[in-house]
Amino acid sequence: MYVAVKGGERAIANAHAWLAEERRGDPGVPELSIAQIREQQRLAVDRVMTEGSLYDPDLAALALKQARGDQVEAIFLLRAYRTTLARFGASLPLETGRMTVRRRVSAIFKDVPGGQVLGPTFDYTHRLLDFTLAANGEPPAAPVAEAPLADTLPPVIDVLNRERLIEAEVVPADEAPPADLTREPLRFPASRAMRLQNLARGDEGFLLALGYSTQRGYGRNHPFAGEIRFGEVTVELEAPELGFAVELGDIELTECQMVNQFAGSKTEPPQFTRGYGTSFGHGERKAMAMALVDRSLRAAELGEEVSSPAQDTEFVLYHSDNVEAQGFVQHLKLPHYVDFQSELTVIRAMRRAAAQTAEAALAEAAE
């Protein structure tokens, strides 16, 4: 029967059941718990929270479990859930200068106030597969420092700030609070606040490639890693009825301040400029790539030539979102046979016309 070429409700239900089985894998192997994913696949959880724009490690772990470890699919799940959540208010800006630091490095000074803190990093690990993990993943206890770190470490960039060697970053008192990109469409020209929101949600791979392209000369901006820090910051909400801010809790956050050379312009003296990147949890690669792209998107505002993809605001902001991108790329799986039929009709007619023209030319030549 004709309907055999179409999918039906039963086909969809069966496909979903099969998917659920595949997700579980061999039932002889113990099932993963949400807590195991949250604790032992933490960086995957962090990425899902960052690009999912929702700080909830348990939900992100659940999304990863449901998505069979597919990060973009997990991000999609978390975002779709986020849509249904009511908004109670907007938190105060995070005071990352008051972060309880677990890692903080700067590449622009040999030593900085509070010291370089290497912390838990893959940097300097030799990327050799550790076969002991295959059998037993219990690590020996890490040594503990003799003296604890200071409660807070001053941002390295403040050193440059004091000397006015870096552009001041002052929020005008009359500036409206930034719009919420998940509630309002992107419009151009996009403010830096909107661009940063977009980049924070943007696909890590896309930003990594763009950031890398600036280093290879496609919109070079001479970056230095001014500071990368990772630790806990407190989220506070101002309650109008109380008249003061209340602490909602701590979240883990990574922040990157990139310092870039700037030759100066007609109105600005030569000085360093900034690129900023951040991510939930521990996401240095994302934060650094984001900082490079943030800076390259400031090319026009700083009077630099705009010639490369990473400097092209519309190009970057319209293509950074992996939930949008995966949907549109994969929608090609949907049937397009009506459009294809239209194309077939046109192509056949064009071929007929071309054949007739050729025949006529032949006949003319024969005469």
Next chain:
Amino acid sequence: MNAMTEPVAEDGYNFAFLDEQTKRMIRRAILKAVAIPGHQIPFGSREMPLSYGWGTGGIQVTAAVIGRDDTLKVIDQGADDTTNAVSIRGFFRRMTGVATTERTDQATIVQTRHRIPETRLAEGQVIVYQVPIPEPLRWLEPRETETCKMHGLAEYGAMHVKLYEDIVRYGRIETAYDYPVMVNGRYLMRPSPIPKFDNPKMDRMPALQLFGAGREKRIYAVPPYTSVKSLDFEDHPFEVERWEHCCALCGSNDSFLDEIVVDDSGNRAFVCSDTDYCGERRAQGHQGAGMPAGYGQAAADGAAPGRKGD
């Protein structure tokens, strides 16, 4: 009130999934879209539980419009039983509990991808198009900032040049679907990827036409009885596709036909893309030449073939 007939949405979700604030935002955009026919209104498109590119714009528009008394029809490629149409219809059944139908003439809202039903839509009906790329000038100018200006100035010369270049090069306009239209003599509009065969149905259609592009975050509309003209030239008037065949099932010679490859040697059969129209015609006794013998034995129910118990 009779609880048995009252549509019931799934527990834990608002009626039609979207929260009321989101519905208000979309409703305001729809009203503006109707007041400025063919102009794209940016809106705060939400992240839906279905993928961008799979109808999220149409779904959000339908969700903002639909009420308990509505009867919903969902088609993809003209058919009610294509997988994505089934999936979207199932979503609204879960989230609203409203009645659904395959009958074009019984639907109050028709959500569609890639087709306009063959049965003429009537006043009072709403057709919601799923739109992948709303900007008609996008292939000519990738920048939103530029296309915005072009619409503001009604500067559409580039599109005419593009179409005329087709004529010079190929002797005809090679655009077969998503063929650009002028709305009310002012705005250039993409009709969504419907075949140009369907374009004439949009002109002065008695039903309200709403367009939703979720990923691109735009809504636009054509009010009833509004002029919708496919771009053309005096010496190359707009024309639609024609088939040398009739529908193998219902014998129709004026509907859009799907070409189906029926065997390994590449033989074809032609059937209506609009499954409701074809079915209604057959119910009225119309008959085509029939499908080739033995066609369509293969199952496609998504179950794992040969997997269980092997």
Next chain:
Amino acid sequence: MTTTALPGFADAVHDAQGSFRKLLEAMAHPGRIVTVPGPRAVPQGLDPATASLLLTLCDGETPVWLDAAAEAVAGWLAFHTGAPVASATGVAAFAVALAPLQMPALDGFDWGTDEVPEASTTLIVQVKALADDAGWTLRGPGIATQARLSVAGLSQNWCTDRRAMQAAFPRGVDVVFTCGHRVAALPRTTIMES
């Protein structure tokens, strides 16, 4: 009972949907008079249709301008919708006129721009009488051939201004008239003949 404590829609979800759908019909068929569901109670001065549209359309994202006669309902509006009161006509998403004869000139409201014509004010004008068998002859999108609409209590200037606005399309304002439970719309596309 204070104004703010008056109840809103009996069913916030479905009454708003019903009201919107009727307004959409009115907007899609300029001049057509539709009936919208009203809230359970309305503050003094507001007709049920006016109150219904405000509950349906307004929230914290839509500054609403109120004419002097409507100022008394600011508390009710804020309580039920969270909409801020617009300080000037030019920055309002919606404007409510309960005394149409005294309302500011049309060009005092936001008409949007050629590129962003949707950034315009929508006027909700409460009138004493609406009829569709007399008055202006209307043509344009949404109208099969022609429609009639008669609106009581508008100044002659208003009609002149509204006709002059037609040349500015796509800039302009869309107008919704309310009367009792009834609503009729005059989007900017509609050509008003005398």
